[in-house]
Amino acid sequence: MKNNKSKNLKRRDVLIGVSVLTGAAVLTSCDDKIDGGTPDKPKESTSISKNIIQWRMATTWPKNFPGVGTTAENVAKDITKASGGRIEIKVYGSGEIVPAYEVFDAVREGTVEIGHCWSGYWISKHPALAYFGGIPGGLSPSEQSSWILQGGGQKLWEEILDPFGIQPFQAGIVQTEMFGWYKNPLNTLDDIKGLKIRMAGLPNEVLNRMGATAVNIPGGEVMSSFQAGVVDAVEWGGPWMDLAFGFPKIAKICYGPGIHSPGATNEVLINKEQYKKLPNDFKEIIRIAANNANTQSYGEYIHRNAISFQVMVKEHNVEFKILPMEIIKEFLKISKEVVLDNAEKDPAAMKVYTHYQDYLKKAIDITKYQELGYLNAREISNNS
Numbered sequence: 001m002k003n004n005k006s007k008n009l010k011r012r013d014v015l016i017g018v019s020v021l022t023g024a025a026v027l028t029s030c031d032d033k034i035d036g037g038t039p040d041k042p043k044e045s046t047s048i049s050k051n052i053i054q055w056r057m058a059t060t061w062p063k064n065f066p067g068v069g070t071t072a073e074n075v076a077k078d079i080t081k082a083s084g085g086r087i088e089i090k091v092y093g094s095g096e097i098v099p100a101y102e103v104f105d106a107v108r109e110g111t112v113e114i115g116h117c118w119s120g121y122w123i124s125k126h127p128a129l130a131y132f133g134g135i136p137g138g139l140s141p142s143e144q145s146s147w148i149l150q151g152g153g154q155k156l157w158e159e160i161l162d163p164f165g166i167q168p169f170q171a172g173i174v175q176t177e178m179f180g181w182y183k184n185p186l187n188t189l190d191d192i193k194g195l196k197i198r199m200a201g202l203p204n205e206v207l208n209r210m211g212a213t214a215v216n217i218p219g220g221e222v223m224s225s226f227q228a229g230v231v232d233a234v235e236w237g238g239p240w241m242d243l244a245f246g247f248p249k250i251a252k253i254c255y256g257p258g259i260h261s262p263g264a265t266n267e268v269l270i271n272k273e274q275y276k277k278l279p280n281d282f283k284e285i286i287r288i289a290a291n292n293a294n295t296q297s298y299g300e301y302i303h304r305n306a307i308s309f310q311v312m313v314k315e316h317n318v319e320f321k322i323l324p325m326e327i328i329k330e331f332l333k334i335s336k337e338v339v340l341d342n343a344e345k346d347p348a349a350m351k352v353y354t355h356y357q358d359y360l361k362k363a364i365d366i367t368k369y370q371e372l373g374y375l376n377a378r379e380i381s382n383n384s
Contacts, residue, residue, distance in 0.1 A: 053282075055089045055113035055274070060100040060121060062220045063093025066244045066304070067237060068266060071172040071297045072116035075268060078289035087282060089114065093220070100218035107269045108164050115269045116171060120201030127342045128160045128349035131356045132168070134263040136203050136335035138356070140371075141173050143363045144263035145294055151359050156352050165272040169290035172266030173298035175305055177258030178242065179323055180235035181226075181251040186323065189330055198222055198234040203260035205338045206331060226250050235260065239308035240301065248316035255323050259331055266297075 057076055061069040076089035092112075094100035103115040104122045119133030132153065134144050147153040148170050157168050180199075186192060193211030204214035217225050219236065223245045226234050233251070235258070236242055242254070268290050275283065312318040323331075343353030367373075 052085065053087045053278070055087065056097065057089050057091045057114045057116055058094075058097045058103045058106050058112045059091065059115065060094050060103050060117040060218065063091075063096065065093075065219065065241070067174070067241045067297070067301065068116075068118075068172065068219070069093065071266060071293050074296060075116060075171050075289055075293045078292055079286055082285045082289060083282060087285070091116075094218055095220060100220065104164075104166075104269065107166055107271050110271050110273065113271050113274045117267055117269065118200075118264065119168075119267050120264075123201060123342070125164070126160055126349065127345045128156075128352040130202050130339075130342055131352050132157050132160075132170075132265075132267065133201065134261055134265055135201075135339055135356075136206055136260045137262070137332045137339070139263045139360055139363060140367075141175060141263045141265070141298060142371075143359075143367075144265050145170060145173055145298075147356065147359045148265070149291070149294075152355060153359075156355060160348060160352065161269075162272075167270040167272050167275045169268045169270075169287060170265050171268040171290040171293040173294050173301070174261075174264040174266070175238055175298065175301040177237050177261045177264060178235065178239070179255040179258050179260060180233050181242065181247045182233045182253045182255060183251045185253060185321070186255060186327060188324065189326055192327065195232045196230070198225065198231045198236075199260060201261075202335075202338055202342060205342075206260065206334045209334050209338070210330060223247070237264075238301065238305045239312055240304035243308045243312055243316075248312055248318050252316075252318055254312075254318055254320050256320065257323070259323070259328060259335075265294075 057072060059069065059072045061072065064070060064073060073091050076091050079087050079089055094103075097112060098106045100117075101121060103112075103117050104125060106112045107115045119129045119131075120135075121133075122129045131138075132148065134141075138144070139147055148157065154168075154170075161168050180197065184191070189210065192207070194213075196213045196215055197207055198215050198217045199207060200216050204216060207214040215225075215231050217231070217234075222234055222236060225231050226247065227250060234247065236245060236247075238258075242248075247254075268286070270286070278286075309320070313320065339353070343350045
């Protein structure tokens with residue numbers, strides 16, 4: 001808004017500062033007002049509410065579900081707050097506007113302006129989309145976020161989704177997941193065979209090749225399917241979200257680590273036609289709010305998973321187990337085959353695969369001297 005002598009327009013801009021991944025985030029309201037009248041009879045200041053942009057956000061999660069659902073709500077609230085109320089986003093749970101697995105198409109077709117989901121759900125749309133939500137045997141949560149935000153992943157992501165008319169942003173980091181909930185112990189590879197297991201994305205093909213039957217069930221139906229015996233085992237996220245679902249009521253054995261989903265990240269998908277209509281400061285607000293979701297969600301997952309873990313052990317008699325090495329090795333071996341097969345379906349997917357694998361190698365080379373090295377040392381110290 002520029003100064004105009006006839007209307008005496010004034011604008012006050014508020015800078016928005018956000019520390020991404022390594023610090024706390026601060027989102028400050030922007031406030032635009034129009035002043036009018038004369039010095040002796042000033043006109044009452046009026047908000048430019050008539051120009052408010054109202055969007056609807058469809059999600060693949062149950063409404064307000066801990067973790068993924070609350071992250072979606074926080075993204076919407078931060079955008080509204082940082083824009084001084086000039087953008088209002090109403091969040092809908094899965095099934096309220098469209099079913100969970102139709103969110104991608106709803107954004108693409110303009111049924112809704114924005115969605116919050118997980119990229120791994122959309123590999124049938126394009127095989128390259130698997131990499132932007134995390135793949136089995138892939139990058140850790142912090143590495144995944146680093147690849148997207150700093151390592152060139154964002155540019156590749158935009159190239160893949162441009163033909164669909166969608167603008168993506170990473171918006172949420174999930175701590176490394178648990179492998180899943182089982183009613184009986186997994187001692188050998190034979191114990192996996194024949195089981196109906198709820199997973200999603202590329203890990204489903206890994207399970208199928210191991211002799212299990214993978215079943216892709218949206219979040220809102222996972223618990224009821226587990227209760228009804230539609231599946232024998234389930235995975236979703238980690239202790240915080242799993243406790244909210246009530247999995248300990250059905251099974252008492254939970255296996256880790258989540259080698260099928262070591263670095264899951266969530267996303268905001270925006271209809272590109274709607275995105276292009278936004279002024280540049282609004283686009284920046286959305287980007288910063290999405291980045292803020294990364295910081296806040298990752299910290300909250302770490303905190304609440306630790307608390308929920310203790311609750312499940314002490315109050316629900318859950319037995320947490322490490323997967324047998326035989327299963328870990330076979331799962332990761334087949335994962336490499338599945339990930340490569342997926343990339344070979346499309347030249348653009350192979351481009352992303354090559355870039356991702358190069359980044360993964362660099363991460364592996366240094367991690368042994370940093371995070372992995374320290375965690376191993378800490379474990380040795382605590383057990384000595």
